[in-house]
Amino acid sequence: MKTAEIKLTIELDDNNVPENILWESTDSENKEALPVKSMMLALWDNSYKNTLRIDLWTKDMPVDEMKRFFYETLQTMGDSFLRATGETNIVEDLRDYCVHFAEKMEIIK
Template identity: 50%
Template sequence: MKKSEINFKITLDDNHVPEKIEWQADDSGEVGLKECKSIMLSLWDKKERNTLRIDLWTKEMMVDEMKHFYYQSIITMGDAYERATNDTALANEIRDLGKKMGEKIRNERFSN
């Protein structure tokens, strides 16, 4: 059986706030650590039957970037939900929510 690893390296300041987030995955096709500004990791606890979350972002992540990160994550969550469940109707509703968020974010940016 093949095994693959995904690793995160988080550099924290003195107050334990992320300054730098780096990641590496065996199957990514990339060599070495790649830098990112935010991670959103969801895990299903088999024993407790609930979701565990790790949400981290660096100090340099701007609010506008965070808004885009969330609406894009919701859209892709709809894609993953459809692949996992074959429930196209609810997947479309999830994607529609992401699209509505994106529209509000764009309108907010242009109204300022």
């Protein structure tokens, strides 16, 4: 069995607000920690049948990039849901919503 480890390092200011987020993986060709401005981590707790979440972003994350981050996250969640369930119809609905979201947030015209 192969094992891989993902490591997140969050550098906080005096008020515990993230200043830097770094991630690295033992399974990556790049062995250096890479900086990111935002992250969403969702884990399924099978015992309680609910989702555990960590959503973090650095204090210098621009609002326009946060809008794009949410848009792309919604899009990729649809892709993942399709691969996991094969539920084409609902994924098409989610993609339609993503277009609506992008238009409202002025991400796309």
